[in-house]
Amino acid sequence: MPGASVDFDRKVMIGSQSWYQDFMRCPERARQELLHPKHGYNDATGLGTALHLFMEKRLQGQPFIAAHAIATTWLAAECAKDEFAWVKVKTAETMFRHLDACINAFERHVVPQIPDGGQVETKVSARLLRSGDWTVVLEGTPDYIDPFGRVWDWKSSSSEYNGHEAANWMIQPTSYTYLASKQQNQAINDFTYAIAVKPHGLIQFIDVQRGERDWYWLSRIALGALSMVRTMLNLPWPVNHAHYLCSGSWCSHWEGCRGKYLREQEERQVA
Numbered sequence: 001m002p003g004a005s006v007d008f009d010r011k012v013m014i015g016s017q018s019w020y021q022d023f024m025r026c027p028e029r030a031r032q033e034l035l036h037p038k039h040g041y042n043d044a045t046g047l048g049t050a051l052h053l054f055m056e057k058r059l060q061g062q063p064f065i066a067a068h069a070i071a072t073t074w075l076a077a078e079c080a081k082d083e084f085a086w087v088k089v090k091t092a093e094t095m096f097r098h099l100d101a102c103i104n105a106f107e108r109h110v111v112p113q114i115p116d117g118g119q120v121e122t123k124v125s126a127r128l129l130r131s132g133d134w135t136v137v138l139e140g141t142p143d144y145i146d147p148f149g150r151v152w153d154w155k156s157s158s159s160e161y162n163g164h165e166a167a168n169w170m171i172q173p174t175s176y177t178y179l180a181s182k183q184q185n186q187a188i189n190d191f192t193y194a195i196a197v198k199p200h201g202l203i204q205f206i207d208v209q210r211g212e213r214d215w216y217w218l219s220r221i222a223l224g225a226l227s228m229v230r231t232m233l234n235l236p237w238p239v240n241h242a243h244y245l246c247s248g249s250w251c252s253h254w255e256g257c258r259g260k261y262l263r264e265q266e267e268r269q270v271a
Contacts, residue, residue: 105201
């Protein structure tokens with residue numbers, strides 16, 4: 001699904017955890033994604049999606065060789081497209097070597113720890129709040145909700161995650177535990193990141209807990225986003241370049257935003 005959508009006639013806003021994450025990092029990026037969503041993959045996001053596909057097939061009962069082949073075939077088809085971008089690595093050979101390392105590491109260290117019988121890649125929607133006659137809906141697809149009430153999420157990364165940041169500030173555990181709780185009609189508080197660190201596939205586990213206070217805070221974040229969507233969707237929102245994603249490599253809207261200012265500055269310096 002797109003990161004977010006808004007229906008002014010029905011007075012409903014739907015948002016994903018990734019869109020709210022963008023909103024917290026740079027509101028203008030979130031606005032642009034709402035108005036002009038961008039699609040397509042680069043080597044980093046493509047590899048991550050292929051790893052997710054491998055895990056989806058494994059947890060659905062496919063043998064290792066078949067799941068590996070499905071993931072690799074999908075990534076090969078994507079990287080052959082003209083819109084595929086090379087950001088972190090420059091060759092397909094390197095990318096597939098990294099994917100193979102991540103898949104093998106997940107097979108050895110993650111798959112054996114996952115309890116059977118859970119929900120794999122199941123889309124979940126739940127009302128997050130009502131404000132006047134407006135409704136805000138949270139929507140997402142947790143990677144896996146195990147039968148013991150833990151949400152799992154698969155990641156690939158070029159460096160280890162910051163455990164303190166994950167425990168205190170990441171919005172994804174808050175969103176997915178909320179959705180799982182609403183879907184199963186009981187509190188789901190436990191969330192685990194399983195992260196394959198490239199290039200060798202070192203596996204990092206981070207356990208996070210979320211609860212009602214976190215979910216209420218998420219609704220407060222969504223309320224602020226709703227207010228801006230309702231009153232100034234066609235006006236510039238605040239910008240924030242204090243994150244590595246503010247670059248031409250990682251933000252699809254950079255050229256018309258900060259990139260435009262830097263380019264003009266460079267032209268003035270040359271003149």
